[in-house]
Amino acid sequence: MPTSELIIILVFSTLLAEVLIAVLLFSIWRKVKKQQTEHLHLAQATTRELARVLQKAEKLDDQAIDLSTTLIEENQDQLQDIFSKQKHQLSENQQKIIDQLAEQTAQKMTHFQKNLDQISLELQMTLKKIITTQEKQALEASQTALKTVKAEWEQKQNQQLEELTKKTEIKIEEIAKQVLQLSLTPTQHHQFILTQLKKAWEEGLLNS
Amino acid sequence: MNKVDLISPLTQTLFTQAEKLWLEEIILQLSTQGQITDPNHAFANLPYQFALALKKSWTEYTTKNSQAKISLTAFLQTISDQLAKTNISQLTLAYQPSETQARELCLWLRQHLYDQQLILKLIIKPEILLGGILEYQGKRYDLRGIN
Numbered sequence: 056m057p058t059s060e061l062i063i064i065l066v067f068s069t070l071l072a073e074v075l076i077a078v079l080l081f082s083i084w085r086k087v088k089k090q091q092t093e094h095l096h097l098a099q100a101t102t103r104e105l106a107r108v109l110q111k112a113e114k115l116d117d118q119a120i121d122l123s124t125t126l127i128e129e130n131q132d133q134l135q136d137i138f139s140k141q142k143h144q145l146s147e148n149q150q151k152i153i154d155q156l157a158e159q160t161a162q163k164m165t166h167f168q169k170n171l172d173q174i175s176l177e178l179q180m181t182l183k184k185i186i187t188t189q190e191k192q193a194l195e196a197s198q199t200a201l202k203t204v205k206a207e208w209e210q211k212q213n214q215q216l217e218e219l220t221k222k223t224e225i226k227i228e229e230i231a232k233q234v235l236q237l238s239l240t241p242t243q244h245h246q247f248i249l250t251q252l253k254k255a256w257e258e259g260l261l262n263s
Numbered sequence: 264m265n266k267v268d269l270i271s272p273l274t275q276t277l278f279t280q281a282e283k284l285w286l287e288e289i290i291l292q293l294s295t296q297g298q299i300t301d302p303n304h305a306f307a308n309l310p311y312q313f314a315l316a317l318k319k320s321w322t323e324y325t326t327k328n329s330q331a332k333i334s335l336t337a338f339l340q341t342i343s344d345q346l347a348k349t350n351i352s353q354l355t356l357a358y359q360p361s362e363t364q365a366r367e368l369c370l371w372l373r374q375h376l377y378d379q380q381l382i383l384k385l386i387i388k389p390e391i392l393l394g395g396i397l398e399y400q401g402k403r404y405d406l407r408g409i410n
Binding site for chain 1: 359360395404407
């Protein structure tokens with residue numbers, strides 16, 4: 056076989072191999088591209104589904120809030136009614152108890168006052184019986200003795216009062232003298248104490 | 264060590280407890296200043312009468328104790344000790360006496376009570392109105408007679 060034919064065969068075979076490789080690469084690229092597209096579609100579908108679910112959840116949440124608010128308002132009204140009724144009932148009961156107690160106390164007081172009047176009356180009757188003639192005489196005697204004692208006491212008091220008056224007068228005179236002496240000058244005071252010292256010494260009080 | 268009466272010269276210039284306390288304090292201060300040797304220097308800042316009395320006492324002290332070595336600090340300490348033992352008589356007065364009057368009262372009492380070292384503690388109480396109350400050696404003499 057000539058060389059030129061060999062070269063032509065070699066060139067054609069090389070071109071054929073390149074075409075085959077190109078076809079193979081193109082088929083692989085298409086397959087990969089197809090898979091990517093599928094994945095993209097799947098992701099978009101999932102996102103949309105998730106958005107729908109979230110929206111639904113928000114709606115449910117709003118409904119739940121509305122429902123609970125309504126329930127609370129209804130129950131609050133009911134509770135306030137119940138509380139008011141109970142309060143009213145309690146006030147009525149308290150007032151009833153107070154009225155009953157007041158009535159009972161008044162009854163007891165009346166009963167007690169009656170008993171007291173009865174006892175007082177009986178006591179007065181008994182006292183009238185006890186005071187006899189002899190007791191009256193004894194009473195008169197004790198009154199006379201009391202008058203005597205009172206007269207003696209008054210006399211004694213008068214004497215004591217006179218003595219006290221005299222003493223007070225003397226004291227007043229002393230104080231008057233002291234007040235006069237208070238007006239002395241320091242020099243006069245000094246002379247006075249020197250005189251007193253001399254007097255005490257002469258009387259032997261200081262040279263013991 | 265010494266039986267010398269160091270106080271008598273001093274008491275000639277002391278009449279009241281206030282003066283005595285003041286002098287005691289000065290003497291104590293001097294005796295704690297360490298070694299003092301020159302009396303003229305040591306007593307230089309004292310009033311003339313006190314300084315003179317102290318010098319007189321110091322002279323007597325050194326004369327009587329000429330055999331022993333004498334320290335001026337020890338002398339001052341002895342003075343302080345003896346001064347602390349001085350008799351004090353308390354006199355309560357209705358008026359505030361002047362220094363001369365206080366001195367006169369103290370001298371009169373020293374002369375008539377035969378106690379030349381007597382010091383007077385003066386207390387002023389106007390509420391006793393007149394005269395005074397003397398307390399001496401545990402006895403109390405009321406001098407407020409009204410005549």
